[in-house]
Amino acid sequence: MIRLIDIYKEYDNGTKALKGINVRIDDGEFVFMVGPSGSGKSTIIKLITAEVAPTEGRLMVNGYNLNNIRPNQVPYMRRTLGVIFQDFRLIEKKTVWENLSFVMRAVGSSNREIRRRIPYVLELVGLAQKADRYPSELSGGEQQRVAIARALVNNPSMIIADEPTGNLDPQRSLEIMTLLERINELGTTVLVVTHEKGLVNRFAKRVVAIEDGRIISDETGGYYNGQTT
């Protein structure tokens, strides 16, 4: 579960990115977060992953209070999250299998657990045959599916995706969203940031709309009007 209570964020250069955000995401939900570029969506993601700290307000992530978390607890908090980025961020010098196995090693999994878990998640994202490929040998859609597999491999309670389809064509984008929906159906909470309203409107999900650092609407089964995009 994620709770942001009266969150304000001002960057060091004086930019006021968030101006009083209140939002709560319960376990098992699928949530789209939409809004124009520069509205503060990525800032919310970075607050949740503890990359930046809020200027004001209270912030809870999966049982961790990020207002006073100890630095050595941050890795454990992050292991409850699986993060996906627009630019995939795979390690180019590692194969698909190694990209996944090193994340499992990082949390102390045994070789046996690794050998059991990776085929399962690769199967889930439809890349069972590509374990020995390097990222450069895969298409953009396939790379993003590797990134989704990596986010899933440690069995997090929540997947967070910041514009996961920003670099993909519409067909690939739809496939990725459908995959995320499937993952949600298997029990993982999913938060997807995007500004592709066409895509959002194909799924009847909760939509949180942000504009200029504020939430302007939050409707379940909602519809993204995207009047300002």
Added chain:
Amino acid sequence: MARRLNSGYYISEGFHNVFSHGFMSFAAVCMIVACLLIMGTFTLVAVNLEHMLGELERENEFLAYVDESYTREQAQTLAGQLEALPNVASAAFVTKEEAQTSFLQGREENALLVELPSTVFRDRFRIHVKDIESMSHTVEQVEGVEGIAKVSVALGIAQGFVLVRNIASGVALILIAILMIISLFIIANTIKLATFYRREEIAVMKMCGASNSFVRWPFVFEGLILGLTGAVVAFFLQWGVYQLVCGLIDQSAAMGLVVIIPYVDMAFRILATFAVSGLVIGAGGSVMAIRKFLQV
């Protein structure tokens, strides 16, 4: 959750990184080799100087003449008294006949000298000191011994040796300290360059919940591998340089004074010192270099 030691992963990852970042590894090893060579050369010069002065010191001696009223038996009993003095390494009794013989060696054709009666010479002790720095004090003590008539000493030379030795080791120490500091900085910067384009990789690891130590260990092993490689290369290069310089000194036949320690006599200590320095510099440099990238 079970926490496991990932040492196998850290080591193989360290090796893998060394080879997959070949050029930067090469540059880092070159830096380590250069630093070890420079420090090694200065140290070897200092060690040799110390050794050489030690040799000279050992040869340093003075003569204590026995009172002529003493019989030879009486004179010989003085040896024990002299050797009991704290700074006396040995006191060898030399009869006047022996003194004459050795004095005449190489002077046989000089009839005047050959005909000198041995009574011109006196029984004496050839005294070696342990520590040349307190030689003047020892001389006073020897003069104070009942039965010693006169002491003949070239104190000026002795104190000249001491001065040269002290200056040489002082200068070498300062130079080595300065070089150590400079080389640590250079190596940290080389490794920082080598790791700079891996900061994204580090950021990804941190975002996936990797702890700092999990990210750091492969870099530490990488540094250890580079450091050890540098140490071995430096050891053999140092050997070559040493032999070359020894050859040059031999050729110039620089005075019988120069006594050079053979490299093989010091090989184990040099290798051990290089290995330890290389490992410390490599691992330390790695840790210093990635510290900044870990703050994600």
